[in-house]
Amino acid sequence: MRFLSRPHLIAGVVFLALALYPLINPWQPYPQAVLLMMFLLAIQASSWNIISGYAGYVSLGHSMFLGLGSYTAAIIALHTGLNPLWVAPIGGVTAVVVAVLAGSVVLRTRGHAFVIITIALLLSAQILAINLSGLTNGSDGITLELPFWNADFQNIPFYYAFLFLLALTVLFSGWIARTKFGTGLIAIREDEGKAAAIGVNTTIFKILAYACSSFFIGVAGGVYAYYQTFLNPVGAFAILGSVLIVLSALVGGRGTLYGPVLGAFIISLVNEGATVYGGNTQTRVLILGLILVAVVLFLPAGLLPTFQGWWRKRHPVSTEYTDQAGALAHTITVRERVPSPSGAGPLLEVRGVTKRFGGLTAVDGADLTVERGSITALIGPNGSGKTTLFNLITGNMQADAGTIAFAGKPIEKLPPWSRGHLGLGRTFQVTRLFKDMTVLQNVVAPLPDGKLRTMFADAVSGAEASRARDLLDVVGLGAFAAQKAGALSYGQQKLVELAQVLMLEPQLILLDEPAGGVNPSLVGRITSVIRELNRAGVTFLVVEHNIPLVLELCDPIYVFARGTCIASGPPSRIRSDQVVLDAYLGDDWRPGATAVERSLDAHA
Amino acid sequence: MAQFVQAVTLGVLIGGIYALMASGLTLIFGVLRIINIAQGAFLILVATFTWWMWRAIGIDPILAAFITTPLMGALGWVLYRFVVVRIRGQAPSMSVLLTFGIALVIEGFLNVVTGNRFKSATPSYFEESFRVGDILLPKAQVYGFLAAVAVLGVLYLVLTRTWTGRAIRATSQNPSAAALVGIGATSTAALAFALGSASAGVGGSILSVLYPFFPASHYDWISRLLGIVVLGGMGSLPGALVGALVLGLAETLTATYGGLQWSTLVFYLVIMAVLLVRPQGLFGARLREDAA
Missing domain, CATH: 3.40.50.300 (P-loop containing nucleotide triphosphate hydrolases)
Structure with missing residues (x-):
């Protein structure tokens, strides 16, 4: 029990520190921007974890939901004059609708069609964004107004928006893991046929999990569009975004609550380092690819589960054998x-x-x-x-x-x-x-x-x-x-x-x-x-x-x-x-x- | 009408080439239960190499397949023996992630070595066509199609007529039983992976003439090939053939009557429609799972 509560304690302390950081160090835009991108990636990795970590259905096109959220908020803002920040939740709704529709087609059977369709969906979304130029302005992209607040506040409001969304995402994911829904998802990952035999409606569970894994990314997408004040099809539906999500969850430990967040923080820093010191995007792809191969081969469980395993070995708990008399x-x-x-x-x-x-x-x-x-x-x-x-x-x-x-x-x-x-x-x-x-x-x-x-x-x-x-x-x-x-x-x-x-x-x-x-x-x-x-x-x-x-x-x-x-x-x-x-x-x-x-x- | 016949003919020609490219993917999946996301990157790697040989030495891009095919076979064998084999017995999703990583490494490598711009091999016959009645058959497409059909034929003979082929098919149907009758699981798996990769050797060389490409094009390609395999039914070779023809026809017909930009999208819609009716794909079989 003590071990169970310790991660929550650490997470709480980290959250407090991050919440206080802009107050302590308000005039440093660069570290804030880096942290902000860490939060955004953590929101995505933590959401991805619901369908791909808990339920075990890997999505390679998950950055699509970020793009969908961005475009939804941007298009509505453009046509109604509303601030993108206020309509960002509608981006989450778009993401959920697309997830449910696609999920209803490809998640009805067991097997590998899902992972393949997720790539196809991402590319299809990009094609649509390029060609539906009446709605999306095509390859030229959409430019949004600048933030309405005083420039003295810099990006601090965005910082808090993403931190808030991250906290919500983690709480949501943690709540799911505690419910029988979450247990059912893990059951599906472990043995789908058996899960069906114990009353788990595997089709509904999987579609619901896919929807749950899309909502907060969609909302974050709306906020992100406003933060960037510009979006275009190639940027919004970049497959490299999906690579970062998958890598984060994998490094931290997929299927765990905090693993994807930890992984996102690490990968975000690596990505930033590769951009600053590695030269260009080209080398970044090479570095990320090498990391992905290395993690799959040498750290398949991820950092957090590996650490937990080590901890259990150091602190063994004794158990009795079958209590036949008691039984x-x-x-x-x-x-x-x-x-x-x-x-x-x-x-x-x-x-x-x-x-x-x-x-x-x-x-x-x-x-x-x-x-x-x-x-x-x-x-x-x-x-x-x-x-x-x-x-x-x-x-x-x-x-x-x-x-x-x-x-x-x-x-x-x-x-x-x-x-x-x-x-x-x-x-x-x-x-x-x-x-x-x-x-x-x-x-x-x-x-x-x-x-x-x-x-x-x-x-x-x-x-x-x-x-x-x-x-x-x-x-x-x-x-x-x-x-x-x-x-x-x-x-x-x-x-x-x-x-x-x-x-x-x-x-x-x-x-x-x-x-x-x-x-x-x-x-x-x-x-x-x-x-x-x-x-x-x-x-x-x-x-x-x-x-x-x-x-x-x-x-x-x-x-x-x-x-x-x-x-x-x-x-x-x-x-x-x-x-x-x-x-x-x-x-x-x-x-x-x-x-x-x-x-x-x-x-x- | 002539326009329609033209579109269908082109669709079949392209479909044959797609079939070749998808056959490697479906072979690797059938035997190893691995979705080789790197297959698209293999194609681009070969296309780039072919393009370089054509530019530097003047080797005909389609004939270059005689060089690239054994090279890719060797690369596939080495990759399996030293990298892919390490995740055997783990969840299938790990193989997706691993091959995805390999694809990224190849993309990044090509980016660093050759730069991030479009390339295309343009041999002398690049813009010439055969004329049959009203129909124009671009020479490059025809040569590519013939090469693809030849390689598919050889692949079929290898799988059905040789001991190696029987070993591969036995392993794909029941790995443990195959091992019991003396078929080395690892070496057979390595062979299948090598064969699958080798098919990308021919495919990539043909690709270099028919389509402009750059390092990140592999996403487009893998997503098309996976679409073919899903449409046809995972692991089914006839399914891959039919799926490839459907893709070829969907692309040329949409390009003729709709617009080039919609052709890929139409194909994805076809896949979704098929999966709606047959969740296991056209030729996918649902086998008993209790006696595994």
């Missing part, structure tokens, strides 16, 4: 979903679902019914389509044919997060925790519904965090809350994933091999958690290879082979079903048969 003593409370889907009929109904991968039919017209309040098992040999069926039910994949109904509602067309919001949770065969997030963050991340209030709920303290702590205590890992999830053992990660899915307040939990790779005492813990939850009203669908466990825990049991259900019923029937035994163990599984073959071999 066993803990009782589980299930938070009631409002409104709870009620009514008759089975909770989950799968009818005729088919999924093909090219020529391979992984699931072939499968039928499956999960009754309310049951612990239903799904067993079958490897490759029989169990996990694929899970993926179809939770929406990680779309079925080629068939229907899936949850509490009577067809869900086969819904995205994964909507199914999560309905009360469908899952764990994965190989755990998919967000390894760079803490255990607590992992458990806080799930969103039980799609409401904005849930999205912007506090994730660090308050109701959500204490609920997450409770769930961690349930699985006996409360002591690990502050550890990185990647540092935990495999079995512990299974338990964290179980706590994570409970955060979703699910009606139905799909467990993919809950006991796989877990030691016997933990298996006992997991089964007792499943039983307790089941008693509290949660339904389960379990894939598991540990047959004794399945026979003891589950009823009914469905048996899958070659993508379809070959038998179902209570454990007593499945145990002795000839078809099941053949499918699972092969036709020659009987010891007698093998003995006969062996004797035949011997006689041959």
